[in-house]
Structure formats: structure tokens, C-alpha cells
Amino acid sequence: MVYWRIIRKSYRRNLQYRLSHVINNVASSIFGLVFIAIWTGVLSGKQVYGPYDVKTMGYYIAICQSVLWMTTFISPGLNVQIAVRSGAVSLDMIKPVHYLWYMLSQEFGRLLYNACYRSVPIGLLLGLVVGFFFPSDPFTYFSFILSLLLGTYVGMLLFYLTGISSFWTTEIRWVHLILLSLIFGLGGQMIPIDLMPGMIGKVAPYLPFSAMIYYPVMTLLELAPPYAMLVQAGWALVLTAVALLVTNMARRKLEIQGG
Amino acid sequence: MFALYRKLIAASIRSQMQYKINFVTSAATTGMIMVLDFIILSAILYRFHDVVGWNIYEVGMLYGISSASVSLYRLFAPEINDFEKYIVQGELDQLLIRPVSPLLLLLTRNLDLSRVGGLVQGVSVLVISLSGLAVEGKSIMGLVLFSPVAILSGGVIYFSIGLATAGVAFWTHQMKDMLTFTIYAPANASNYPIGLYPNWLKWLFFSAIPIAYMNYLPMLTLLGKGGEWFYPLLTPIAAAVAFYFARMLWNVGIRHYHSTGS
Numbered sequence: 001m002v003y004w005r006i007i008r009k010s011y012r013r014n015l016q017y018r019l020s021h022v023i024n025n026v027a028s029s030i031f032g033l034v035f036i037a038i039w040t041g042v043l044s045g046k047q048v049y050g051p052y053d054v055k056t057m058g059y060y061i062a063i064c065q066s067v068l069w070m071t072t073f074i075s076p077g078l079n080v081q082i083a084v085r086s087g088a089v090s091l092d093m094i095k096p097v098h099y100l101w102y103m104l105s106q107e108f109g110r111l112l113y114n115a116c117y118r119s120v121p122i123g124l125l126l127g128l129v130v131g132f133f134f135p136s137d138p139f140t141y142f143s144f145i146l147s148l149l150l151g152t153y154v155g156m157l158l159f160y161l162t163g164i165s166s167f168w169t170t171e172i173r174w175v176h177l178i179l180l181s182l183i184f185g186l187g188g189q190m191i192p193i194d195l196m197p198g199m200i201g202k203v204a205p206y207l208p209f210s211a212m213i214y215y216p217v218m219t220l221l222e223l224a225p226p227y228a229m230l231v232q233a234g235w236a237l238v239l240t241a242v243a244l245l246v247t248n249m250a251r252r253k254l255e256i257q258g259g
Numbered sequence: 260m261f262a263l264y265r266k267l268i269a270a271s272i273r274s275q276m277q278y279k280i281n282f283v284t285s286a287a288t289t290g291m292i293m294v295l296d297f298i299i300l301s302a303i304l305y306r307f308h309d310v311v312g313w314n315i316y317e318v319g320m321l322y323g324i325s326s327a328s329v330s331l332y333r334l335f336a337p338e339i340n341d342f343e344k345y346i347v348q349g350e351l352d353q354l355l356i357r358p359v360s361p362l363l364l365l366l367t368r369n370l371d372l373s374r375v376g377g378l379v380q381g382v383s384v385l386v387i388s389l390s391g392l393a394v395e396g397k398s399i400m401g402l403v404l405f406s407p408v409a410i411l412s413g414g415v416i417y418f419s420i421g422l423a424t425a426g427v428a429f430w431t432h433q434m435k436d437m438l439t440f441t442i443y444a445p446a447n448a449s450n451y452p453i454g455l456y457p458n459w460l461k462w463l464f465f466s467a468i469p470i471a472y473m474n475y476l477p478m479l480t481l482l483g484k485g486g487e488w489f490y491p492l493l494t495p496i497a498a499a500v501a502f503y504f505a506r507m508l509w510n511v512g513i514r515h516y517h518s519t520g521s
Contacts, residue, residue: 020436027440030460034448037455041311042303174288181292185299196302 002097003105010109018117025121032065032126035190051223052192058130063217064189066123069114071151071212072183076176077163078103078156084166093251100247103163104156111152135222143229147219150232151212155183157239158208164243167250188214208235263359267367275372282372290376293326297384300450313452316395317482319388324406324474325449327381328413329442334374336418338365340442342425343434352518361513362422381410401481405491412498413473417442419498419505420468426505429512445470472497 039057052060080103083089093099135141162179166172186193186200187209196204204210205225211232218224275282300322304315313321333340342365345351354361385406393399424441428434445468448456453464453475464471477494479486 020433024436024439027436027444030440030444031447033460034444034451034456037457037460038303038310038451041452041455042307042309044311046307174285177288177292181295185295190299191303195306197305200302 003101006097006102006105007109007112010106011113012109014110014113021117022121025118025125028118029065029122029125032061032122033129035061035065036126036130050194052195055131056221056223059133059221060192060217062123062126062130063133063220064213065126066119067148067151067213067216068189069118069122070111070148071155071216072187072189073114073118074111074155074159075107076159077166077172078107078160080160080163081166081172090254093254098247099251100160100243103160104153107156107159108152111156133221135220137222140220140222144216144220147216147224147229147232150229150236151216154208154232154235154239155212157236157243158183158212160243161239161246164246164250167253183209183212186210187212188217192218206231208239211235260363264363264367267363268370271367271370272372275370285373286376286379288376289373290380293377293380297322297326297380311452311455312484316388316391317478317484318451319384319391320402320478320482321452321474322450323381323383323385323388324409324413325381325446325470326384327378327410328473329417329446330374330377330381331410331414332417332421334371334378335414336366336421337371338368339418339421339425340438343428343432346428346432346434346516349518351516355513355516362509397482405477405481405494408491409474409477409494412494413470415498416469416473416501417446419501420445420470422502422505423508426508426512429515441468449474469497469501 036058039061040054043052043054043057080089083092092102095102135144158179159176162172162175165175169175184190186204186207188204193204193210193214194201205214215224215228215232219228300318301315304310304318308314310318338345345354345365351361354364357364389399389402389406392402420441421438424434424437427437431437445464448460448464449470453461453471456464461471464475472494476486477491478484480488480490
């Protein structure tokens, strides 16, 4: 299939950086170590309500740092804005593949590479610090992978929408930064979102950002609520519809400009 | 040299102020993003009250100083942080042929005014924390007087780390990945008490990446957490020492530089 070929090609293109990335993983892991240390400091010697004791929080942070490289550290705007600025987008759009799926396949190849050369080494490194968590139920592994893929898909669509907004604006830098901080703030990367106070804690579980980080991690830890995957799938559907619609609008806009 | 710096920087600001709306929106967004960051920290401490005995206002002192310091560095030295392109694309050649020191040229080429937002956020967190401490009945006179010293010293420390990283880039020809290790991760770590971290990290933050002197060490004394009386004095000294070594490394690097020829 043509999309699978695009994915494989993009995966291979990234391989040339693998050495520098493997080294960089050590630096990235420091973020994880810092978060783990903070939670250890916060939780030690305290009465803990719910499932979050020091050990579980350690797993949570370690898995988060590893999951981030698939669902969150996606190319800004999927690089759509670069093609828009250079005009290359008009060539991409007349390709015999749908523009949306073309861009998503390319990015997915890169994220598969990330999974092998970023997520796995970081997970192993942090696992050496906090210990490894192996769910006993084999079904958990299956639902984790499904949840992770859904999270990756939702993430790619959000980044795609950021990128394609460049058809109407000149800069996506600020939209991208706002999106990133929403993901980091409300996605559960530093704190499980059910621990957030007040309204934020009530609303955050139903936003697309939790689909990217919180639910995949909680699914692996066997702590996810039963509706977790429904929220993820719901956002996947809604965002697909929006992305298709916006892609069509962008295509029409391109025709008006004459490419 | 200072007069020259002032002249060049004024030109840089003038050119950027042609886009006032851009400045206002970018500074506001930067500030907002950083506020969200602080809200998460508050959410944790709201729930669990303290982290190894530091309450929200005390952590806020660490956070505010670190946040303002790193913004100060990013405001004045964006070209140092982005130095990789000068080496990889050979842009440094243009600077070397001018009669002014390349470092001065780099520092006056560009100001990242959007970082003003981060500076405002850091200072706001400090003000909130100081008033919180005052309500708790702590004496905050020393803290108020020391905060500007800490922010300035912290800015110099971050700048020195950035400069040293750029200096190393003369050999490694890459710096972006390294900044995660030398600036971004330490900046994140310095928002919290350094005492939390494993020993090797603690050691690192007191030596090669000396961010502990910027806020953690003086705050031990000023917040009455068992620091020695002279700890606050170490803050500007550490900044001066860091700057001295970074400058040296940078100079060695410049002498070592061979153009890529592009």
C-alpha cells in the first residue's frame, strides 16, 4: 500500500541521526529524573489517597517521558507551514494521494523511528531508576498499544491543524506554542490530571490533550477509567472530520491563489 | 565598549519596534505559557502542601528567580543560544572580519523581546510569593533586597552556561541537542529545591552547571532553612567565576575555529 511505503521511507530517512539521538536520550531522561525526584519529595512521608504512591508515581512519570516521544514530540505543524511558505505545498496537493493522509503517513514514519530510538531507550533508562512495571494481564498490552496509537493519531491531527492554519496566517509559531503548553498543562505529563484541583480536574479528562498522554499511560498502568478509549476514539473521529474539512478549504484557497 | 553596546542594542530594538503588535502578542503568549507552567506546580503543592518541607511560597521564590533569570538570558542572548547556525552555515566568518569583538556583535545582533513576558511572569511569581511569606509572618526585607541580585546573577550564570556550550560547539559542530542537557533541563530542575535530586545531579548543579548558587543556596539562608550566613554572597561570586571560565572556553574556541568554507 502506498501509505505504508511512505511510512517506511520516512522511517528510514530518520535513521541517519540515530547515534546523536541515542546520546541525546540521556539528556532527555534528566527531565524524567527531575520529575521523579519532585514527586518523591512531594509524596514521601505523607498519607496518600488513591493509587498514587511513590512507586506508582515513578512508573507514571517514566512511562510519560517515554510516551511523549510518540504522541507529543511531533514536528511543529507537521511542517505543512514550511511547504506553504516555499510553495511546495501545491505540488504535494496534486499528488495522487490525499494530502492529509500523505502528511500523516510521513509523520508516522518519523514517530515509529522515535518509538524505537527515543521511547524505548528512555523507558529503559528511567526503568533502571524506578523499576519496571509489567502488567500481568496480556490484554493490557493490547489495549496499551491501541491507546498509544489513538493518542499518536490525535496528536498528529492537532499538529496538522496547527500547520494548515498557515494557509490563512503567516506565522504558526505562537499557535504551536499555545498548543504545546495546553498539551503539557492539561495532558498529564507532570501530574496525573485527576489530581488537578477544581474545574481543571473535572474538564481535563475529556479534552483531546489527555488522549495524548494521560490515557495511554494510565492504560498501561491498568488504572484508566473504562471510558478512556471512548474519549480517545471520540476525539480521533471529531478531529479527522475537522481536518478533512479544513484540508478541503485549504485546497480551494490554493486554487484561488493559483498555487 | 559599553557605549558601543548601547548604540548597537538601541538599533536592534528600534528595528524590532517597527512591529509593536508582534512584540505585544509574542510577549503576552510567552508569559501566558509560563503562567500555565506555574499553575501545574501550584496544583501539585495545593494538593500535597509541601515538597521536602518547602511550601508553595518558598518554592515560588526559587521558581520566580529561576524563571526571571533564564528569561533574562534568552532576552539578551538569543544568538548565543542559536549559535549552532553560525558554525554550521559559516555565518561566523562575517562577524570575524569586523573590527569589533564577535561576542559583542552576537550580543547586539538581536534581542528576543518576547522573553519580556517570561521576565514579567517570574517577577510576578516573586511578588506573589513575597506577599504570601509576609502574610505568614516571615520577614521579607532581605528577600526583597536580594531578589534583584539573584536574578542578575542567575542571568549571568545561564549566559555563561550558554556561552560555554557555544564554545564547545566549535569542536562538536552541534549544540541544539546539548542545550537540553546544559540549559533546558537544569532550568526546569532549578524551579525546585536542589536537595531533591540524586547526588550526581546535585553535584553537577554545584559545579559544571552552577545553577544551585542562583536560588537554592541563598534561599537556604534567607528563608531560614539552615544555610550559612555567607551563602547569599556566593551568588554573585559564582556568576563571576562561571562567566570567567565560559569566556575563556569561548576564546579558545574562536582561536580554534576553521570556517566550513561555505
